[in-house]
Amino acid sequence: MTPAALAELVRATAVDVLSTRGLDPSALPAEVTIERPRNPEHGDYATNVALQTAKKAGTSPREFATWLAEALTSNDALSEVTVAGPGFLNLRLAPDAQAAIVREIITKGEDFGRSDLLAGRRINLEFVSANPTGPLHLGGTRWAATGDALGRVLAASGADVTREYYFNDAGAQIDRFVRSLIAAAKGEPAPEDGYAGSYISDIAAEVLRQEPDALTAEDGPEVFRRIGVNLMFDEIKRDLHDFGTDFDVFFHEDSLHKSGAVTTAVEKLKGSDKLYFENGAWWLRSTEFGDDKDRVVIKSDGAPAYIAGDIAYLVDKRSRGFDLCIYMLGADHHGYIGRLKAAAAALGDDPDSVEVLIGQMVNLVSDGKPVRMSKRAGNIISMEDLVDAVGVDAARFAMIRASVDSSVDIDLDLLRKRSSENPVYYVQYAHSRICSVLRNAEALKVEANDSLQLLDSEAEGTLIRALGEFPRVVKAAAELREPHRVATYLHSLAGDLHRWYDHKPALRILPRGDEEPTELHGARLRLCQATQRVFANGLALLGVTAPERM
Template sequence: MTPETLAEKVLSATRDAFEALNLDAAVLPAATAVERPRDPKHGDYASNIALQTAKKAGTNPRALAEQIAKNLTSTDGVAKVDIAGPGFLNITLDAAAAGEIAGKIVAAGDTYGANESMAGHNVNLEFVSANPTGPVHIGAVRWAAVGDALARVMRASGAKVTAEYYFNDAGSQIDNFSASLLASAKGEPTPENGYGGAYIADITADVLKQHPDALDADDPQEVFRVAGVDLMFAEIKSDLADFGTHFDVFFNEKDLHDKGELDAAVERLDKQGHIFESEGALWLRTTTFGDDKDRPLKKSNGEWTYFAADCAYYLDKRERGFDKLVIMLGADHHGYIGRMQAMSRAFGDEPGTLEILIGQLVNLLRDGKPLRMSKRAGTVLGLDDIVSAIGVDAARYALARYSADSSIDLDIDLWTRNSSDNPVYYVQYAHARIAGVLRNAADRGVDKGESYDASVLTHERESDLLKALAEFPSVVATAAELREPHRVARYAEELAGAYHRFQHDCRVLPVGDEEPTDLNRARLWVVDATRTVLANALALLGVSAPERM
């Protein structure tokens, strides 16, 4: 029995209790949920529905709980129901009902964990979005892991998700980048505010291969700008793809200007009544919607501001049919939240249409000491560095394992260690260990069969593992709802721990010449189900599930 099925039974038993007690069923929720109690002695699942509804119905919560418990106890699959405190329901399933989940997981395969909690939403998820002036640095690499995992989690929860990368191939940063390439080609020092390092020399050499006469052109810097940006961005795309991070759309800010979308956005905002002029400049009155000051859209010299492009880009997304826009930004962009949310409201959108997630810093450690980086000096710690240091799997797992709003000290020594204190190794080893058990079973001719007797799964470790397996869909749904894919990683570690304890205490295969029993076969179903869930959890993080280690 899944938690969702049990929750439906709890609600049905509550409806029957309301009818028996002549209470108004209109106060009942459309759906309810059950939770695993912290102490296993309190049963398999708990519900507070009596406490939630008794006061609204004008009755005593414990009296209501007693009636619900009476109804639930007569339900198939429920062994007993205890009432705790003022009306908590502590529910214990019988072994057969609890063990059914293994068969359902095996049958579902790689779709187990999928849910419909975000069905009907069309989401634009923008992340990384680094301008092509150098390799993807460590902060953006974090978004590459977290953003890609979040896209997977939301898709698994029924949402239609478009992963999008927004970039700008113009502006002062690009000017400094192209000037740096030109200086490198001439053998001159890096210009002030320019970029240095080996990658500048590499890009310069590649530009000169494509354009041997670049230095003789009428505008050499323009040649290096166009070719250099193309080469740098091609490298960024390739590196992200090799990292397992995929984008559906690469959107260039220049297109907004070329298509007149900035004018269209201002016109829309003007119709909403939020545009005003002051000292020759055009402004959006964002203070109406809680911003700390109004924001300029066009300067007195006629130049557009970056915020004007933000407005046009937002409107472009909305007109492409997205009902929810999620943007991931670095720690230095915290001040953007107020103005961006105010802009969304100025367009007439409801709160929640736009979500801005701020990621915190990543500190890469070696021998306990932080590695320093400077993009301008060329000492960039980026995607290649972290992948070469710990590998793609460990990098993706490590960066997605923590809440994005907390900083990370990522210790290279820990994440390359083949031991249980390395979280990704711990989870992958559990999957490989299971694959080994299933291979041994096949080699010995032990077949789990087409079905199994779930009632024999009565061991405490079996119960713990089965309950953990049953939680996976709700973990995925919660990770999607809260935009926290790290919950999947932490769940995978808990599941791996439950499996290791199970295998330590519960012999899966017969010994020697013993004939396989119903218990051996049932445990093989549990083992196969655990393999499925571990593989599915790792897949949501973009991490491989090895068969051998």
């Protein structure tokens, strides 16, 4: 019985207990919280439902907990239910209920951990969206890993997810990029406000290879813009693909201006009380949604501010049928939370149809010191640099395993180690270790069986209950938009697996020498199969490989 199933059992029993005593079951929370106690001697699981409910229902927590314990004790899924403290319930699973966790994993296979939590939701997930003026830096790399993992988690929870990259091909940054290319083509230093790095020279040379007269042509700057931006963006796409991150849509900012979508969206907003005219300009009331000041949408000279494009882009997303638009933005974009929610409100939408996730800084360190190692990009560290240093799997896992609202230090020395100190190695080795057992079992012709009630050691119980947590972890990762929960769960699960495998005295998974296979060997082999499946499913959600040999 998984924690989710146990929570349903406790709630259903609580409804019956309250109803039979003439008390109101609506006092119960919508979902009962089931947790694994820190001290396993207290039980396999614990719940505080009596403390949450008793006062509203018209009784005391201790009394309600006692009634609930008496009712639950008669259920075959539980071997023991005790009341602790002011009204906590400690629960211990019966062997058959614990075995059911393993059976469910084997039965569901790749679908274990998936749910219909977000079924029917159409989600636009926009992430990375780095300006095509240089290679992807570490901030973009973090979003590439985390955004892709979030998309996988949301899809595993039933959502229809579209991964989108907003291609910023308009504005002053592109103008500076073009001027930098032209300067490099002429053999001149980069403009004061331009971009440096050997990649600029490489792209400029390729523009001249394709269009030898670009420097003297009347439309020369446009040639450098068209070819240079495409070359830079093609490289970004290639790096993302090699990193395991692909997009469904690449949306061009410039299309919003050329199509008239920006003008249309702003004209529509002028009839909203969320847009007002003052000092010759049109302003958005973004302070009503947490922004530090209202934002200019149309400047006094009639030109659209950058946020005008954001508003038109939101209109476009909603017109494509997305009921939730998630934006994953960098640390310097915190003000966009209020701006985008205000834009949604001004358009007549629910502000909660917009969510903005803000990512914090990434620092690269070695020997405890900041690393500067860029090959091509001047003073930035690129995705390519990081992948060359530690590989795709280590880079992705390291980026994902920390909450995005905290900065993260990427320790190059640690990620190169083939030891338990390296978190991705620790998890992948757990998977490959189980795969080795399964190969050996096949060679010995030992077959798994379902005599799972024989798995009665503390280490086996701990591992099984940890496996049962996986669906709840995925659900929380989707609800809270926190894919790092899957990474930290897998790291913890790897510890449970290694402690079981290395248990003293030995818990033999396979027979030794001339020893005949027993039902217990087969049951432990089934547990190995379930464990391998959960590791494979979890790593797939992170876009990290699950190697069978290391």
